[in-house]
Amino acid sequence: MVRPHLSPTRRRLTVAAAVVAASAVAVTVTASAGASDTRDQARRAIQGGKAKNVILLIGDGMGDSEITLARDYTVGANGRLDMDKFPLTGAYTTYSVHKDGTPDYVTDSAASGSGWATGVKTVNGRISKTPGSDKAVPTILELAQKKGYATGSVTTAELTDATPAVLASHATDRSCQGPADMAKCPTDTIAAGGPGSIAEQSVNHKVDVLLGGGRQRFDQKVTDGKYKGLTVTQQAKRLGYQVITDDRQLRAVKGGKPVLGLFAPGNVPVEWTGKAAAKGGTEPQRCTTANPGRPAGTPALQDQASKAIKLLEAKQKATKSKRGFFLQIEGASIDKQDHAADPCGQIGETAAFDRAVKVARAYAAKHPDTLVVTTADHAHTSQIVPLDAQPPGLSSTLVTDEGQQLKVNYSTNTPGASQEHTGTQVRIAAQGPQAYRVLGVTNQTDLFGTVRDALGLRR
Numbered sequence: 033m034v035r036p037h038l039s040p041t042r043r044r045l046t047v048a049a050a051v052v053a054a055s056a057v058a059v060t061v062t063a064s065a066g067a068s069d070t071r072d073q074a075r076r077a078i079q080g081g082k083a084k085n086v087i088l089l090i091g092d093g094m095g096d097s098e099i100t101l102a103r104d105y106t107v108g109a110n111g112r113l114d115m116d117k118f119p120l121t122g123a124y125t126t127y128s129v130h131k132d133g134t135p136d137y138v139t140d141s142a143a144s145g146s147g148w149a150t151g152v153k154t155v156n157g158r159i160s161k162t163p164g165s166d167k168a169v170p171t172i173l174e175l176a177q178k179k180g181y182a183t184g185s186v187t188t189a190e191l192t193d194a195t196p197a198v199l200a201s202h203a204t205d206r207s208c209q210g211p212a213d214m215a216k217c218p219t220d221t222i223a224a225g226g227p228g229s230i231a232e233q234s235v236n237h238k239v240d241v242l243l244g245g246g247r248q249r250f251d252q253k254v255t256d257g258k259y260k261g262l263t264v265t266q267q268a269k270r271l272g273y274q275v276i277t278d279d280r281q282l283r284a285v286k287g288g289k290p291v292l293g294l295f296a297p298g299n300v301p302v303e304w305t306g307k308a309a310a311k312g313g314t315e316p317q318r319c320t321t322a323n324p325g326r327p328a329g330t331p332a333l334q335d336q337a338s339k340a341i342k343l344l345e346a347k348q349k350a351t352k353s354k355r356g357f358f359l360q361i362e363g364a365s366i367d368k369q370d371h372a373a374d375p376c377g378q379i380g381e382t383a384a385f386d387r388a389v390k391v392a393r394a395y396a397a398k399h400p401d402t403l404v405v406t407t408a409d410h411a412h413t414s415q416i417v418p419l420d421a422q423p424p425g426l427s428s429t430l431v432t433d434e435g436q437q438l439k440v441n442y443s444t445n446t447p448g449a450s451q452e453h454t455g456t457q458v459r460i461a462a463q464g465p466q467a468y469r470v471l472g473v474t475n476q477t478d479l480f481g482t483v484r485d486a487l488g489l490r491r
């Protein structure tokens with residue numbers, strides 16, 4: 033049976049039901065501060081209206097398994113992460129499409145990102161361009177920028193990786209990250225009259241705040257056009273960017289000019305380490321919560337998040353703009369550690385992402401005209417299985433903070449190969465103006481409309 037999308041009437045009923053549920057909480061729960069906080073949050077969240085700011089947090093590959101695993105390990109099975117505390121939660125479908133528009137049931141981060149960033153689904157690997165004709169589609173960041181909002185993008189991946197790329201560039205293939213990486217994007221090169229690599233486009237966009245890894249892409253030399261012979265970093269400086277590379281500089285940098293933070297040559301090194309999952313399992317292990325391979329001076333995602341907010345606010349204050357900001361924050365290596373079947377790496381990155389969620393929610397608590405959305409781009413491979421299970425793939429046994437053993441399995445590909453994304457729907461949770469639109473089961477592309485309407489943008 034084909035189910036139609038929620039009709040407006042049905043959607044109103046869903047919202048009404050949520051209001052009833054929120055008041056029911058008031059009756060049955062004795063008046064603790066926590067309960068009335070949640071009730072107030074729910075009431076505010078259900079109101080529509082315009083947002084001054086939007087903070088969108090994307091846990092790359094952060095399906096329900098990844099959330100549950102991080103919760104079980106860090107705060108316990110009955111504990112709650114910060115991302116669990118949003119007043120409104122729904123689910124959304126993440127499928128991508130083939131060139132002819134038929135569904136491709138398992139997306140990658142490029143197609144899913146293009147979906148939430150533009151409202152248009154595309155083929156895997158594509159960056160904010162249409163599936164068949166390969167035409168650029170305006171992104172939510174571009175629309176926000178046009179209307180005078182300050183804009184920012186923060187990631188633990190390379191700044192040219194798929195999730196930040198979908199906001200500030202358009203490319204035939206996600207691999208076209210620097211001027212030397214253009215093999216799969218012949219029509220996007222500057223020589224061919226295109227906009228150039230993802231790195232070049234990102235700085236040409238003059239996004240106010242760009243923080244992440246991927247310094248090697250920006251160290252590549254531009255091959256054609258106005259900036260020929262310069263590195264992309266030098267191009268960025270010509271465009272007015274302040275370029276920073278470590279935690280000390282991040283703390284010191286002031287607003288007024290755009291900021292490009294490149295905190296690692298490639299992806300930002302992960303927070304935690306441990307034994308990767310293995311065939312036949314591992315001995316019960318505790319994760320190492322300080323990665324010796326993470327250079328001192330590498331800023332934590334939460335610190336990047338709070339500094340990004342401050343810089344965006346400063347920009348709007350300096351220009352006397354009445355508008356607020358749009359900020360995207362990505363926890364990228366949840367996905368990358370899932371691919372590598374490394375449960376400690378994965379949990380550490382989920383916990384780091386959750387601390388960035390806490391920063392966003394603390395800001396929204398003081399600025400209730402901020403829409404905060406936390407979601408994932410797609411689901412992933414890790415599964416929590418019974419301790420006596422003998423799965424054929426890779427597995428590892430962890431000893432959680434509450435002293436119990438937990439077995440995690442990675443079996444979406446042959447051992448030794450990269451483990452795979454899955455096609456399962458993922459959680460989307462929100463608070464603030466228009467947050468009610470995450471309720472029910474929506475489509476990833478609906479998130480574009482939610483942010484667009486919250487900020488009063490037009491396409």
Ligand SMILES: [Zn+2]
Pocket residue numbers: 093141367368371453
């Ligand atoms: Zn992935």
